[in-house]
Amino acid sequence: MVNTDERNAEGVKMNTKNLKIDKTHKWNRVVKKYYIYAVLLLIVIVFSVMKLDEVTFFGRGHFLSPASITNLLRSAVPILTLSGAFTLLMISGNIDLSVGSAMSLNAVVYSLMILNGFSMGIAFILTLILGIFCGFINGYIVQKLRITPVIATLVTLNLFKGVALLIVPNGVSAIKGTADKVMPIWINDYARKKVLLGLPTAFYVAILVIVLLIITQRKTILGKYAVAVGGNRTAAELSGINARQVAWLLYILVGFMAALAGIARASYMSTGNPLSGDGMELDNIIAVLLGGTAFAGGEGSVAKTMVGALIIMCVTTGLMTVIPPYWQSVAKGTVLVIAVVLNKMLIKTGVEA
């Protein structure tokens, strides 16, 4: 909202000054709108050409084979579920570095409940409540106690991780079936069993979440308020928006989605690994920045973040087939740096250090 106004004002200024500048400005806007799709296309093309000598296009084992695409989408479920809410949070000028830990914690708790004979529905609901609670804590620390988001969520990152590690019994690396307790086979139902087009329920839930969040961002008051709070918090507060409540609500939303993603991860791997969510916060930040959301808030799009998330999944799973796994860190770091530079080039508004 705020940014559109700014942009319009800028455009008017340039119109009166010089027509040429206005044209480059327009072109910039076109680039800004569509570059992310071009990047995704480019990455897909590169990876499909890389393995061309071994197999035919769309054939077995090829990057674009149906099996490989469903596999990619299936492993993308957690980040697709999570990054939409993360985008909204970042639009409002906040950040949550604890999403990875919250996800692991929820995965551990969910699989522990399933292992101990809870029915799926109850375990599901209780885990989601735990997720909401995690988000509530983050929101409380940031909004009520007024501690900088980065520090506050860095602390909860360690807290959630610590709790997850403490829940897992000594001497075992993850919650899984033991000699006397067997993990029910139906734990896989949610995120592994093929429902439609070879994809599991979790994927369709993620799609539903994305659609809802896109609508939330574009059509509802919450989306507008997030932009207003992120653009200029004081102005938003002065115009009657309860900035604290908006941001708190978004933290809770992120916590909820982290729980949903954690359930999907636990159900997919049929174990509750306390380290399974590690690095999720970085993946999310990369996706959000690639999607053109301003780091300081005030501008962004959920839909484009999804494209950004797909780009990361393409890079990680695509690279796995081409180069050894120990290159992953370098690859992800490079993508992050590229995302930062692209973001910087396309968003001209200054960002505070």
Added chain:
Amino acid sequence: MGTKTRLLKRADSSMSNESFISLFMISVLVILFGIACAIVPNFYLPMNMLNLIMNYWYIIILGIGVTFLLVTGNFDMSVGGVIAMTGVLSVYFSQSAVVLKNPLAVGLGLPYGVAVGLALLCALAVGAVNAFFIVKLKVPSIIVTLGTMMLARGVGQVVTLGAQRNTSLPDIFGVIGNASIPGTPIKVSVLIMVGLLIIAVVIEKTTIFGRRTYLIGANREAARLSGIRVERHLTTLFLTSALLAGITGILMASEFKAGISNRATGFEFDALVICLLGGTNINGGFGSVLGTVVGALVLGVVTSAATGMVLSPDWQFFLKGTVTFLAILAQRYALDRRKG
């Protein structure tokens, strides 16, 4: 005029926020130490306390660079990655160049001094990348340094093929990290830490450079307008932080005589934690290196008390998180109280 004199009087009678917070944290340290002595048997033995300080040399070295950066309002999360990378590279550079079957045993065969120099240069390069993106392009430091953390660790993983390098090293490699002062158990690393600490305190308390650091943190724009070259200053600080991390990496690699790519995981958080525990403000403006040492001691007391109570290492994350949280909260509360 009445209010003015009252304000002046108040400023005279009360100490600065900085020393208030320092005193506050020292009292927290004393209280924690008392509790630990009461709960854990034999905690008060001098040997224990000496160990406490000596086991935390690496975090204190890192803390110096991170404190200076935090005072200016910037984060450096890449230190852990830089430690891993420098350690691995120093091993790789000094491994003998004789071709063997095992690719992890073949290095560049450089003399140890050259290897260390090159590894430190690589650490400086990471610092330069940080500085470029943060200072020139004005990207938030947390994002950039998280990225370079991954990059640096990734370089370490690529060089060690995801494992570790520990064979065909010259004997001199393991000397500096394991040597101790004759007749005492104090390691050379601890001496280096103390030396760096003294230099840092002198720079912070007595030089123009130190004052400028605070000024930038308090108000960057005002600092720029009053003629401080902010960009150059911040670049220097990022380079220093990376260099300190590099030195730590080399010492640690030498101690273990191995280059391990997942060494120093989470050290960036520890370094940040001790700065915050020592009273450095999250938003920049004030803080001190000596405060960071106090913070390191607080963390040391907490973790070694946990070890003494035979808690599983899983408790560490939880304890660190809780202690940091309480420290930040206490700071906030105390400062609010003083203002109100």
